[in-house]
Amino acid sequence: MSPTRSGTSPRTRRPAVRATWGAVLALGTTAALTAPLTAASAASDPGTGDRDVRAVQTEYPQTTRTLRLKMLTETQAKDNAKFDPAQFGKFADYFSSPDFAAHVAMLPTGKVLLFSFESVEDNPQKEPAPTDVIGSRNAGTAYVWDPAAGEGPAAFKAVPPPIVDMPDGTNQPRPAPFFCAGHSYLPNGMVGVFGGNLGGNGGTGAKLALVFDPWTETWHQQQDLSVGRWYPTVVTDAEGRQVIMSGQSELGWGTPTPVIEEFPARPGAVPLNPRKAPDGVASGVWKSEAPYRMDYPHLFSLNDGKIYGFGRDADQEWRFDPADQTRTQLPDRPDGGLRNYGSAVALPNGTQGPDSVLILGGNRNDPNTYRFSGGAWHKDTPRAFGRTQDDTLILPDGTLFTVNGSYDIRNYGNGDLNPNADLKYRQTETRGADGTWRLGPEQRLPRGYHSNAVILPDGRIMVTGDELQQIANNPDIKSGLNGTIEIYEPAYLHQGARPVLSKVPAGAVGYDAALTVGTTTPGQVSRAVLLAPITSTHAVDTSQRHLDLQITGRSGNQLTLKTPPSANAAPPGYYMLFLLDDKGVPSVAKWVRLAP
Ligand SMILES: [Cu+2]
Incomplete structure (x- = not known):
């Protein structure tokens, strides 16, 4: 065991409890799922009679999973x-x-x-x-x-x-x-x-x-x-x-x-x-x-x-x-x-x-x-x-x-x-x-x-x-x-009807620049938000990021937004642009690409 580990690594430790779940689950109560289990519960396993199942499935049969x-x-x-x-x-x-x-x-x-x-x-x-x-x-x-x-x-x-x-x-x-x-x-x-x-x-x-x-x-x-x-x-x-x-x-x-x-x-x-x-x-x-x-x-x-x-x-x-x-x-x-x-x-x-x-x-x-x-x-x-x-x-x-x-x-x-x-x-x-x-x-x-x-x-x-x-x-x-x-x-x-974002530019947009977008619900838009997409694992997500964009102009079904001030504020890449109403209800997003 390495000193960097807390001693709980599943990679090196075997399970302390081995139990078969069929008998326990047959009780059909929440208590059966939350109570500590012992080996005594390893009784009548409905999977053991099936010759076609692999050994591991016999240990933990489908009936247990289903229940x-x-x-x-x-x-x-x-x-x-x-x-x-x-x-x-x-x-x-x-x-x-x-x-x-x-x-x-x-x-x-x-x-x-x-x-x-x-x-x-x-x-x-x-x-x-x-x-x-x-x-x-x-x-x-x-x-x-x-x-x-x-x-x-x-x-x-x-x-x-x-x-x-x-x-x-x-x-x-x-x-x-x-x-x-x-x-x-x-x-x-x-x-x-x-x-x-x-x-x-x-x-x-x-x-x-x-x-x-x-x-x-x-x-x-x-x-x-x-x-x-x-x-x-x-x-x-x-x-x-x-x-x-x-x-x-x-x-x-x-x-x-x-x-x-x-x-x-x-x-x-x-x-x-x-x-x-x-x-x-x-x-x-x-x-x-x-x-x-x-x-x-x-x-x-x-x-x-x-x-x-x-x-x-x-x-x-x-x-x-x-x-x-x-x-x-x-x-x-x-x-x-x-x-x-x-x-x-x-x-x-x-x-x-x-x-x-x-x-x-x-x-x-x-x-x-x-x-x-x-x-x-x-x-x-x-x-x-x-x-x-x-x-x-x-x-x-x-x-x-x-x-x-x-x-x-x-x-x-x-x-x-x-x-x-x-x-x-x-x-x-x-x-x-x-x-x-x-x-x-x-x-x-x-x-x-x-x-x-x-x-x-x-x-x-x-x-x-x-x-x-x-x-x-x-x-x-x-x-x-x-x-x-x-x-x-x-x-x-x-919350009912959502704002609609109908159009965004096809190409990349720069920083500290005007971004013109279309909406069919101009009266329902009070906020514009860029949300970076999520890529995550092991509770680590370095990518997600939320920025409000200033709404600098409104004309009919067009909104003019101001893109983030610099790449420090929002690294180059693809973002989801949402339009929000005054209750925080978002539109369906469209993708916007920021590039230097
Ligand atoms: Cu892992």
Whole structure:
């Protein structure tokens, strides 16, 4: 066990509790799902008589999955009946997906990229990820989901990563094992994915560098990074260069790399052309380092053009300057402890772009939130309870929405690799304009480790991820659809007629410039908001960003807006433009590309 680990790693620990769930679930009560279980419950298993099922399915049969999902569905409906959709929004849909979606990216085509790995387990009481597996079973998977196509297998398209021969000594080609990598957007709207898993040694960093082109829906391999990175973070800076920090190196778990790299290497130009994907492009090493003890730091490019890096350890907080590649120490986070996989967001700041960051989850015992602004930390309004593995999204109206969460890695409150969840973590929570939080409707599936959520251009929220719960509650384990997606409709979608954004310019728009757009509801528009798309994993989302745009002119069905003042305020790339009415109800967004 490495000293950098808290001792709770599912990668190295076996489950403390092994139970068969059929007998327990047959009781058909919520208590059965929330009570601690013992081996004594491993009784009459309806799956054991079936000679065709694989061993793992015998250990955890379909009947168990079906009953569990039924119970979660029923308790969700019952508990959510008290929430008025016009006040709290509602969970509106739930359907199967072909990917676990440990990683997601909202694409400027309107589709969503989902990627993860081939699982090595159908039994959710065992580690499902091929983290320690060496050879071809350590492989990546990827799909795009088209929300316009709804649900069902035809709404998804497989977009597997390139076949690669990893340097693991086996000579076994496989789809690139890019899971537990880091990612952010290139300024041309493509997704850069860096790092991955080489297998063995408790989690070993791969040097993979890949770019996904959302228009051709193809992957493009770049030159290897200089070090392996498993659990790195990537942020796009104001120039549009992707800065890559941390991650366990090619030597294995417990060897986080301090090396900072950027893509593409200087002096190469950043990719600005949406029709041209980089191929075989090199990354470059920074002159200063980022010596994070823990991986997946929260990185943000704020409106001073600097990168702020908030480590999970309270004393590992730094500011990085991409211009001269230097590092400056920031004050320690005041909670003084370790925050393990909680969310963080760069807070909306009018038309100027974010200058502060809110650190939220990561400590199940601490409901407080911590805001870094003006060079100092401030204890901010608490949520209802502490949770880890949560995702917090900035909605078009500037409110924050927390979804997902659990007790610890692969732990839902009843021990490692025990899918029996403390159901309080299913509750969503929203931070309103007054800065206070309130609990809202609950999601169907508890989703912890590897959970994700993105805001769709139509304002709905897609919730997905967490292979362990998706396996434990799969409506048909033989279907090949391993994951699930749940759709949440925020309260703003239950307020009646929405403003309409009818037209935006086809080409790129510059900074501090006039932006003329069309609307068929000019009298219903009081605000214009740019929202950066979300690409997230492991509660890390460096990309999301919220800016108000000044409305400088109105003429009939045309509005003139003023674009952000500089690339520091909003790095070059694709943004969703929403028009909002005076109640905060957003239009369906259209994509706008900012370019220098
Ligand atoms: Cu992971």
